[in-house]
Amino acid sequence: MSGRIVRTVLGDVDPGTLGLVLGHEHLVTHPPAFVTDPDLTMASEAEALAELADFAAAGGGGLVEMTTIDYGRDGPALVRLSRASGVHVVAATGFNQGKFADRISSRFSTEAIAAWMAREVADGLAAPGVESLDAPALAGPFAARAGLIKASSGLDGPGDDERRVLEAAALAHLRTGAPISTHTEKGTWALEQARLLTGAGVPSTSILLSHLDLKPDLGYLLEVLATGVSIGLDQFGKAKYLPDADRVALVEALAGRGHLDQLMLSGDMARRSSWRSTGGGPGLAHIPRTILPMLRERGFDADAMIRLTVGNAARFLAFAPAGGAGGSSPER
Numbered sequence: 001m002s003g004r005i006v007r008t009v010l011g012d013v014d015p016g017t018l019g020l021v022l023g024h025e026h027l028v029t030h031p032p033a034f035v036t037d038p039d040l041t042m043a044s045e046a047e048a049l050a051e052l053a054d055f056a057a058a059g060g061g062g063l064v065e066m067t068t069i070d071y072g073r074d075g076p077a078l079v080r081l082s083r084a085s086g087v088h089v090v091a092a093t094g095f096n097q098g099k100f101a102d103r104i105s106s107r108f109s110t111e112a113i114a115a116w117m118a119r120e121v122a123d124g125l126a127a128p129g130v131e132s133l134d135a136p137a138l139a140g141p142f143a144a145r146a147g148l149i150k151a152s153s154g155l156d157g158p159g160d161d162e163r164r165v166l167e168a169a170a171l172a173h174l175r176t177g178a179p180i181s182t183h184t185e186k187g188t189w190a191l192e193q194a195r196l197l198t199g200a201g202v203p204s205t206s207i208l209l210s211h212l213d214l215k216p217d218l219g220y221l222l223e224v225l226a227t228g229v230s231i232g233l234d235q236f237g238k239a240k241y242l243p244d245a246d247r248v249a250l251v252e253a254l255a256g257r258g259h260l261d262q263l264m265l266s267g268d269m270a271r272r273s274s275w276r277s278t279g280g281g282p283g284l285a286h287i288p289r290t291i292l293p294m295l296r297e298r299g300f301d302a303d304a305m306i307r308l309t310v311g312n313a314a315r316f317l318a319f320a321p322a323g324g325a326g327g328s329s330p331e332r
Contacts, residue, residue: 007147019061021313023264030072062088076142094150117172152183170200187215204228
């Protein structure tokens with residue numbers, strides 16, 4: 001991975017230093033006013049820090065924080081949390097699904113959205129609470145840059161604004177090299193996302209399609225994986241959708257068909273009640289503490305476990321920034 005870095009909120013780091021990574025999580029959220037469930041507001045840095053400490057104690061090294069501006073992304077809070085916990089945090093530019101994002105993205109052209117995404121990767125995130133793409137990057141000791149681009153589609157396909165965001169994400173990738181991670185609603189329209197992005201020139205190795213374990217059809221997942229993209233099996237701990245034993249069996253089935261290196265695990269815990277630090281659970285430590293032993297029982301050896309939880313994330317998140325390799329210091 002010579003010349004390639006992972007862009008964290010504390011700066012650019014060597015991909016080999018990340019350790020075990022959760023591919024799709026949330027630490028701080030301030031949802032729009034129409035989201036009335038208080039469990040979806042994750043505003044306490046103290047709770048987030050305690051949760052990160054538990055994750056680190058279980059062997060966690062990093063996570064991808066997928067909160068976007070339409071859902072109250074807070075870059076300075078992510079900097080403080082990463083610095084205090086020692087856990088690598090990769091922040092996202094881009095947009096969530098249209099029911100949250102259209103009120104913002106609909107006001108801007110595809111080119112304007114792509115330019116904003118590229119600026120957030122190259123120059124830095126806008127201040128918390130800003131919902132305009134014209135705002136400058138936040139300066140100062142808690143400034144951070146995005147290390148990943150997010151785009152989304154709704155159930156069975158994107159609306160017009162969601163499609164433009166997907167197209168803009170491809171443009172922003174071509175300008176920055178940053179990887180793209182998408183939201184799929186219940187795992188639908190994943191194959192079409194892969195075709196749209198690769199058709200726009202994005203290498204399949206720079207694409208991660210999230211929430212595919214919400215559509216646990218083995219034939220469908222194999223068809224998606226045949227495009228070369230990575231997929232997120234990122235709903236671990238949510239038994240109301242699928243028991244974890246079935247998710248582990250899905251990992252085993254996909255790995256057995258040659259796709260181990262295209263899988264990313266996570267829990268997408270976007271509720272306060274899903275954290276151990278709030279008295280809930282199963283928490284960010286669920287993957288290292290509970291799921292990895294389940295995989296060992298299925299016959300996954302140490303090499304396979306490292307490839308799955310360490311190597312896949314390091315490879316997917318790594319890119320060569322436009323204009324140079326960037327600094328390797330964790331504090332820029």
